[in-house]
Amino acid sequence: MPVLIRGPTRLSGRDAFLVLLGAFSMHIFSLLSAPFGDSGKNDIVVSTHFNSTWHVDVGEHPQDVLDRDKGKAKEKEESHPNKEVDLIFDSPKHELPQLLDVPSSSPGFTPKVIPPVEPVRLDIRTVTDLPHTTVEHHAPGWTLFRDIYMSNGTLFVLGPESARSSLPDRFYVTSTGLKAENNEENIRARLPTEREFDFINEQDAKRKWGARDDIEKNRVWTVEGSTILFNDPGDQFINHYYHFVAESLFGAWAFWSSAHASKVNSLDEVPPPDRFILSHSQPFGWRDGPGFNSYFLRAAFPSMTVETQLDWEDRITHTRQPIDNDAEGQYGRAYHFPTLMLMDRSASFKGAICGSRNQRIAAESVEYMKSKGLLAPYGWEYDMPEGVYSADRLKEEKIVYGGKRGWWEYVRKRVVEFAGGNADEGIKVDKVEVKKEEVVKDEAKDAGLRGANILQAQAQARKAKAAGSTAVTTSAENAPVVITYISRQGGRRRLIHEDHKKLVEALDELVERKNKEEGQKRKWEMNVVQAERMSRDEQVRTMSRTTVLLGVHGNGLSHLLLLPPSPLATVIEMFFPQGFAHDYEYTSRALGIRHFAVWNDTAHTWPDVPRVNYPEGFQGTEIPADGASIAKLIEDRIEGRLP
Incomplete structure (x- = not known):
């Protein structure tokens, strides 16, 4: 029988040298090959080609309207048992810088497709300077952010102190998310404060979340991918097929797909959002009786995850700053969202279109993207803004818009095929x-x-x-x-x-x-x-x-x-x-x-x-x-x- 295991033996000098040489060689090889391995879960994509579009003329402030018209809130009737209530704010048009070089009138209307900039991948935990926030698009109740932060339930826009004044008025961005009722107390309670949405400069962000002598890395964690955050009350509107699908999802896809219009050659190439966060809805709270809310969502976006109020509260709890007597020793935490689109019903009702004309939150999203010439048309629309979608463009047999036709087709096609139908x-x-x-x-x-x-x-x-x-x-x-x-x-x-x-x-x-x-x-x-x-x-x-x-x-x-x-x-x-x-x-x-x-x-x-x-x-x-x-x-x- 051959000997398989031997007892301890004495190494010669030559053997010891060979062992050390082998270990050293493996160490050198691992260092050289490391960049080609897994870059880790805390890498983020930082886009450097987006310009801030925070500049918004907010006109008369909602708080002033409340003080002026105390007790005269106008009720918004709904055709189902729920009632949507808010004030009508005569807000001005939100003139934002044009992001694309889009002609105002062109027979073929083929915008120049801007190739995406190669992203720079960073580890948010180790960067010296946290990425600044940019606002890519904003309409009342609809805002698309790049590199926004959340800590203890507050969404923070990070930037130099000089950018503070150009931040969109929070009244047109978000709300407290409370259920809408027809009384002044409730209307005031839904108005947002710095608790919901705030600005933070570089120095304060570094003090709250940055590395210190005793902490080697930033206390910021990236939520990878893209996020749509719904701030609607969970038991009032989103458990209704029309409000969830034909308003919220409808408006969200108009905003989301149009924001990517210049970056893709086909609507099928629009990257779907990675997650929906329903921050005020219980796990069953967003589902309607007939079951079409989840049906549409799972059919159109099968890979997308859904987080609800419990998940959002987890994120709030885990970024809550501990309370102790040593203020300097308090270490905060934050989540970093590389791409986040925030949707808020109450904020939409502050807009001129939704609040004063048709009471449809999706209208603020759709009409904004129309005004920018970014909403992919079908070609026979009958209410397009003049000077953006020309008559010549809309009478063409085929509408050429970077190879796209009809902005809602991405969703409709997937739902129909999911049902076993022929989408064509x-x-x-x-x-x-x-x-x-x-x-x-x-x-x-x-x-x-x-x-x-x-x-x-x-x-x-x-x-x-x-x-x-x-x-x-x-x-x-x-x-x-x-x-x-x-x-x-x-x-x-x-x-x-x-x-x-x-x-x-x-x-x-x-x-x-x-x-x-x-x-x-x-x-x-x-x-x-x-x-x-x-x-x-x-x-x-x-x-x-x-x-x-x-x-x-x-x-x-x-x-x-x-x-x-x-x-x-x-x-x-x-x-x-x-x-x-x-x-x-x-x-x-x-x-x-x-x-x-x-x-x-x-x-x-x-x-x-x-x-x-x-x-x-x-x-x-x-x-x-x-x-x-x-x-x-x-x-x-x-x-x-x-x-």
């Missing part, structure tokens, strides 16, 4: 032509309209013709027309039963007649659905091929987010007469979808939309709807007789 179905679009509007028939001869009532949209078309202007119409060939009526007859807000039956009959008759018309190249289809009787996948697949979506004002119309992009895409929202809310009107318009608000046999469309109103009967079970008028509206819209 229904997208086939005929060439958009600009031509003189055909003569509109005399309103007294318009079939299906009662008495002297006439669609507001038809009046607009006649005015356009009289002025010698042009109107965008589409040919009625090839693309199928799918009408989907969301019935709420089992819900608390619904049509008069007989009107519901007549509406279905009128739509069925329309579809049957159109399919029999000689020379009709389009296939027409009619669906009557009750969402509560369908699976989420079935709902998504149905909406993903819908051309015309109609229903009583309600949560189901949030599905308009799934309609295939088309200049014919239409939403018809039925209200109790004299009632109106901007919820689905603005969301439709932001996607280039034509929205009609219908009062029985009369329709309204942008720019002549009614004022917001919740009359008695708004939430009731006796909402009237003239089926013949609505069927005529759909036919005229598809055939190009209406905008």
